[in-house]
Amino acid sequence: MKPLKIAMMSMTHGHTRKYYQTLMDNPKLNWVAVATANDEVKEIFLNNVKGIPCYDSETEMLDAHPEIEAVVLASENSDHLRQMKLCAERGIHILSMKIPTFQMDEYDEMIEIVEKNNLVCQIELEMHYNPVIARMKELIASGEIGKIKSFNATNITLSPVWAFHWQGVPEKSYGKRVPIKEGDTRFRGGALCDHPHIFDMIRHMTGSDFDSIYAEVAPNIRPDIEEEDMLSVIGKMKDGTIFSLDPSWSKMEERLKVPGPGWEVFPKRMEVNITLNGEKGTVMADCFGPNIYHNGCPNDRYTVQYTYFDEWIGLIDEFVDNIRNKKTPLINLKWHKRTIEAMNAVYESIATGKAVKL
């Protein structure tokens, strides 16, 4: 198979660095170029990757490399629609970050652009390429615990806003400035916008869709950011499965400008744990474990050192396969729309204090 000529745009998203190794190593890819959004991310990129042409402008890059077949939109949420249009004009396939947009009019426009131009637009929900998730799906399919009755999951991390500033700006993260609820000084765009995975995974694991959602926002553990960082979500799927989801930024961090060793204040920077309670029993899973532990440099703090972060290999393999063999991505814009609608319902529930029916 001919290697896919791929590029990256913006390089401002927290997942940008996850692609470096895969784009260099995957024999199905030919990494052509990148376009950086500002000098800060340009410097970080040039310090990490050698030999890939780096441009200050997206159009300059696309003009200089008409051979580009696909682009990873490693950008803030508010840039996605504009960049999708730019790619679509040139017939370039798209790998979008996990939140294409929270604005549903923009979302519908994205679907229209992609369909009209016959493009592959895959959404980066990398948990589907995690081996623990693969085992969970297998256990569910084999009937190990029977029909699922409740799905309880965490997708909790430290806050990335100090390194990836746009995630702390409501207009860039959520798409506009919307108060989280009356009488509250915070705005939409925080932890929830960073953590769609468990909202997506419950749909895959139950084969059902959201019926009702209730959510509460808790006092921030970072009082100096203007978005929510702690929230809790419960609800029911159309098949009766109840759920409890925690998409918080509940792990405290050092305020590093570039993520690296010593980022953690709490020993563990990230967790995706899922508990499925079924007719015949319970399955508990830690999607990123077991790990190793140290209390070495730079802060001598006890720290969880992860041992597995290879989700981007499978994700890119699927992306190439989708383009070369004209397949629809597992996580495509249409599928993902209901996940985004559910996440918007979380904000609506917080704002109204009521359960939201979907």
Add this chain to the structure above:
Amino acid sequence: MKILQEKLDFLLSKYSVETKATLKDCKTAVIGGTDTPLLSHRLERRFIELKNIVGGGTLQGVSVMRVARIVEKGADIFAELYRELDICEYILGRKIVGITAMQNDNTLNVIATAEDKIVCTIEISATLSEGETPKDKHEIISQRGIACDVVVDAQLKQASIYVFGAENKKFTDVDFELYGLSVEDIAVVRSAFTIAQKDTKAEMIALDSNLKILVEKAKASVKTGERQVI
């Protein structure tokens, strides 16, 4: 129950407590002639220490308390909710003021709000096989620190001793005076003893009454799908 009563009598005698205390079951004792709810979980050392950490200033600016508890099939999930709501109120030192609950048969998920807008999430299921010990986790998240009764990067609590021999066994012994009893049974005996010693019958009865109201509110929320205010 006989062994538990013997241990309770031992403590009452040792510490010269004159009030009579008789265990009816693991949830109730007749203390000084009055049926008294035990709320024995309050005497589990992990919860006492978590309460000390929250109330003593080790954690600052509490935001969320997260609870998960999985018990045997057939158990009453609302009895488990009663227990966990009390643990939240006990550890946080705050009253629950609002509750929203979703139920699917023997599974129950709850968001409760406490004073100061602290949010408690409680996930309960009765899905374990008969004889399997309950699995639970209690975590308090604050601006300055997290406290939890499960070690970081683990899903289940550890035992004190693991034996790998002809038969694999594990033990968790937490009380020298009451050596030989399980963690839960120790809490039952300690609770009855403490109520008798400190004469806190009235306080326990009031707590029980409040918890019953909370559980009824949760049941109402299950029916309506909406938040119930206390």
